[in-house]
Amino acid sequence: MSARIRIAVDAMSGDLGPRVAISAAQNFIAQFSDVDLVLVGDQTQIRSLLSQSSELLNRITIAHADDVVRMNDDPLMALRQKRASSMWVALEMLRNNHADACLSAGNTGALLAMSKFLIKTLPDIERPAICKSMPVENGNTYLLDLGANLNCSPVQLHQFALMGAVLAANVSSSSRARVALLNVGTEDQKGTDVLQAAHALLKTEAKFNYVGFIEADAIFSGAVDVIVCDGFSGNIALKASEGVARFISKRINSIIQKSFLTKILAVLASSLLKLLRNELDPALYNGATFLGLQKTVIKSHGGANEKAFLHALIVAREQVLQRVPARIQQAFTEH
Template structure:
């Protein structure tokens, strides 16, 4: 599908830094021969991980260019401080490379607020977009759905929710080849008079736009039901929904292990169920849903979970690459310019 493309990697983000990000990058490049990487971070730490490469492919290391940075963003850094003092951190330099066209995608497992701030600073927003939204896909009974915003904007206006709906619909249409993606607003009821004023106003904006396939409200229990391509909410609700789901899965897993115990009958039963359970794991493993887009930036910016495993970081690299192969921002830009009536 794609010719050679280059991805800018902030190697220092995430709980284990280069030990996860660089190892995952090697795995990824080994199976994606058309991709090159610009790796930003502490050159000693990055170099150590590169020297541990298990791959014999001689082209692999030649497809990686390491660029040293003296500083990196940490989780407790405030976005405003990062903009003042850490523009040349590994994250900042990687975003500068993206903005300059040296790379077609950016990835980091680091501080979300800092990615947003530096992204807006260097990469800028797409035409007409007031604030980017974090967007990921979630598994449903019948497939997967795009959900945004997941935490970048705890409070949103109706106009912003409308922008998110537009960004989500255009992205699902481009990346999943869905002709007219169905869009719903997350609310506390399905009747039109339910919920907050901002959501009711966003619904009116979406109903008025005949190019968006707006299908009404969806409640929390509908998120995983399938049948909706794009689910739109403010960042507070989105973050609560996704994190609560993670927590529930963890709790049920813990209670399941406790209930099943370690007796031989239980072990035998689990052995018999090994195939189906593995299949289920492959379908629902959070690692497979790692990699969230910052939709609305004028470049492919992808965030990995900070505690992502190597496998999960590989998945986020795939997400970034797919969006870059589709030239997502270039596809979105003229449509947004037209629809949101931006000059220029």
């Protein structure tokens, strides 16, 4: 890694196009003086959206790409046919050491397929896992896998646990990260054969504090630092939690508008409601990591607004500074 951090940004992918990525990029470099950005995509569009009055433009460069991976593109087709896309070019910059991290809000399957092809997984790791920080009662909890691997072996779940523990090491209040395995119950005899075998493996692990099974209703309790699951269960848990959050927000707004009295009460409680919204704002938790790759690749939510995309850039910077891939490799080498 160079003295300055350089992040390659796929500026064209995502539901909202380049405007969000470029606006977030300009705000980001204004906040962090140690980072330079490469915006990858159609240079005409990117230049037209950049603020020409900014004195920080010397820290943003443009790498042209003719094509874009669409959200509905088949991942394998994209891998074969979209090698002139902004996603591919950004990842290629990372592979060739012209960047320290890559960020994209594009097609998750395509980003994963291209990352595995160009960046490769670390030795001793069978598959990368998508990992995301979740807000809990006290701090954050890392949940993985969130959809990269729908079916996992016990060994792979054990690998996910070790990678998650490495990532959580900087935020855990204990000397070793507390790790749990997502299951339908907390009793030792519960769960599928795969979960039972993974449970037995995790019990023998000395690099983190394995606390056993955890149920979905305790994901946000803050009882553990890392929750491990297969991508099928993890993606459902993530999407269900996002849906519940939207439902609660809509219900609160609906109740506030119900009568004159509830509107008055809402005004009186406005500071508390604002604090709650700020703490649980999904934008502050945007930016999922492809753990297990040889270099840092961050996936932003496809529908991320400027605030959310900015946070994904912050995640990319933090993981470069924390040398996450190197620390994961060290953990597996010493294993």
